[in-house]
Amino acid sequence: MAAAAALTLAAAGCSGDGGKPAGGGNAGNSSITIFNGSTGTIVEQWNPFLPNFLQPTEGLIYEALYWYNFASDADPQPMLGTAYSWDTAGKVLTITTRDGVKWSDGQPFTAKDVAYTFDLLRRTPALNATGLKLASSVAKDDKTAVLTFEKPSFTDEASVLGNTPIVPQHVWEKITDPTKSINPNPVGTGPYKLKTFAAQSYVMEKNANYWQPGKPQIQNVRYIALATADAATAALTGGQVDWMSSFLPGLDQLLKNQKNLTYVNTPALTTSIFTCAGAELGCKGPQTDPAVRQALYYALNRDQLNKLAGGGFASTASPTMLLPERDKDWIADQANLTVPGTADVAKANQILDAAGWVKGSDGIRAKGGEKLSLTIQTVTGWSDYISLNDAMTQEFKEVGVELKPTQLSWQEWNTNQVQGKYQLSLDSIGLGASTNPYATYLRYTSTTTAKAGTAAGLSGNYARYANDKVDAAVAAAAATNDEAAQKQQYAIIQQEIVKDLPYIPIYVNSLLTEFSTANATGWPTNDNKYALPATWKNWDNGIVLSTIKPAK
Template identity: 60%
Template sequence: MSSTLSRPRRLGLAAAALLSLTSLALSGCAGGGGASNDAGGGADNTSITVFNGATGTIAENFNPFSSTALQPTLGVIFEPLFWYNAASDDPPTPLLAESFEWNDDGTQLTIKTRDGVKWSDGEPFTAKDVAFTFNLVNETPELNTTGLAATAEATDDTTAVLTFEENSFMQEPSVLGNRGIVPEHIWKDIADPITETNPDPIGTGPFKVKDFTAQSYLLEKNDLYWEEGKPAINEVRYISLDTADAATGALLAGEVDWMSSFLPGLEKILADNEGLSYVNTPALTASIFTCSSEKLGCKGPQTDPAVRQAIYQGIDREQLNALAGGGFAATASPTLVIPDRDADWIADPENTETPANANVEEARKVLEDAGWVEGSDGIREKDGERLSLGIQTVSGYSDFISLNDAMSQQLREVGIELKPTAITYNEWVNNLNIGEYQLTLESIGLQPSNNPYYAYEKWYNSANTTPVGESALNNNTARYTNPKVDEALSVARSTNDEAVQKEQYGIIQEEIVRDMPYIPIYVNSMLTEFNTDRATGWPTNEDPYALPATWKSWDNGIVLKNITPTE
């Protein structure tokens, strides 16, 4: 699983295992899971079982400040002030706060908190908890993963004021939607909030921890939850399995009610199992990352923008979707904005979508104009350098391996030799971060909000990159530098005027569409499967009220409090 953005990777499932019910590997379902225990039960004892990709031993950690916290910690147990739906462009939904307001220069954020909320131990939630949480982060650099530079004060029980050192409009989603609020009466006595595992978490979320083992853990309904009538489900069990095939078998046998996996032959699986449904919420742009800057130490033909443009024009995305995407992938944009969701942020309509099919003639012309001439074997060369490129992916990432194999054949027609390499996950992450690659496959998406600023700041700002050999910390790993882009980002971050921001994004888009340090392929499918025999009200393609992926923090809490027992 990727350490940058594409956590929901393909699990490499064998198609034969998916269609067979005679070889279910269910031994990893410790205790049988909540679902099987409650089959046929009514609303009073409804339980569902979730597989969110965990394999092997589960390490107990419900610390909402920890990067290794168990996934339901954020959203299911601890809540943010607001919730941002990555599946839509809707305004943020109030949770622990009801409203917020910036001062004119973006240095002070006033938050009105929700009255009447209680912690799961019965203590009242107030704005003092909000101020305590942000001050704890500000005072503890190890907890400050979002670059927050603010102090907080509770001016009364329902008002918290955050004061920033400089204009901080663009920190809004991180502050409001990406920080779990903790109870001051508990955390003020925690000696080391960095290493604390918080085994008995006290939160405001719809569920609380009931039981924990190294193979599974059980959450139960928080009877003190502030939203009337929710949740309707009594228990949620999260399980760990030995293999992905076991998860598929468990889904087919009704032992798992919610999972997010790419399943070859999904339509047939659903046709043969009336109690199963699925939703596809593409949000991650599968892309070819290029080590692009010769100045920062990148080596190889990919440092030539003409080569990157030729690759962009030379791949047949329709064929790639059929071969590697199962037909579920959506069309990407060369601007890296998600077209189906956020097209309003695209300045030039001609840059709305990537080409569906290869334009071999255009790709060849781009290379010829840049001095790349065809060699005796059809592969181009320039100044004695052969247009041969290595492309890395992770062993077991079956869809990306298929992409590499198919693109290798497609790009030979252009005169580009692609040499795929499958390596271990740890090696792949290291190479990506330090720039030890020419091309690599990765995904881009799921930033704090749908405003393109967050993707452009992360992936294109020269301040977020380093020379080859030094870690770029999963930010601008393409080593892309462009003063025009940096300046446009500076202007965009200094305002919350969307018209001004869009103007600046137009400048950025013109540059990145030409330079193409990240070459978009398609918006990868994000398939999530549900068992509707025990619960209904799951997100649908028609009503994506939350991003339903089981690995997605924050959204899990929204989904679990909105599903209802099947009658």
């Protein structure tokens, strides 16, 4: 996420309830304010199965069976589930649920809610974002849910346990069309529930029925939209925001004299050029030509981009879309361990020449009457991404590619990606349901995409990429619990995606998160990353907000 120089807060984002400033006090009236990158108008959406849900939906309102902490190598933490086991074939998963949990409306939570949730996904493919192949989902009793899959599904374990929001049967069975409902009065088991909503801000309040004793200790949590993301610095240093994850140029100098402000850096996301790659799925433009995508890959001077846009915080990416340091053992060909640091202009030109893209008198290439001109979208005010666009415009011009950057509100930018209504887009990849590459490579399957103009799933194959070899390898990896066998399948996937490059990696972006201790303490630190602290990180946000305490 990006943000930078100071402007102004959106009018509704500057105050707490009733116009009073947010923050401070004891647990009874304590509150904090969060900026999670939203700019402009906030569109209400509390349906946890739709791709445009508001960020607190998963973690604050709804919980999963287990929680996976990507900031450490700890085992998954039991949440609504307390135990699970597979049969030897990997087709039957038995889950034991937690006793004593209530929904925010006071009704008891049982294994029947778990069974209902997964049966809802089975019956409603539009909600089944990860493409789980469920044959049945039943509750043996109030504490035991049994999921039966059509085929071996070991690698779906993390998606099932750690990335599926459990919803209440007594509420959702009354929803006529769950594929269209915004779920305006959400009922969950999480630490917070919805209090108020407005177009520039909304407030979550403590769930008095929360099952973890003594948590949370912060009574109200306000999420705000800024007029632009550029206002992030002013909001943070002006005491109007307690928690945000923004790239702020000169961060150390900015916070030097701010005694209540601190930050952590937890790089884990690969900043990439998303391409609408699948012409057969309705994508239009030169980027649908794999040769163009390959040329863009080699035309990038990533060392320069890190200096100009990454503030020197970024680290080296891999064309396999895994993290070179963490995932080295999963990368089959060590030649694909890292991306080039400098541009290979000669190679980029050679690729385009061979593909029939010819330079015109203006230096821009064309083929069959189509100019090699590409529009790239990013969010207004995301300063590091805007700087990337500025630098890449010059780098691509050297190989005869015209890049046209455009800035949009977050909502429009996100909608374009989800719907496939773009040519190029700057975004990041990483943090699947687990550190197993399966979660990352699910993004490349045809089961997690759709024709342009139709929303892709939550797993986010926004490139509209379809490759039979990749689909088969992902399916084969899911069918085994043998890591050696999985590595063989991932090698096939890596070979294909490095060649096709539907997502073009730039670098592993800094994941800077800023905190204020004026109103709350107990935030994650570099020495205690008890959760991945990014404000937009699903599930972890609930852990952080359940851990912090009101400042004395």
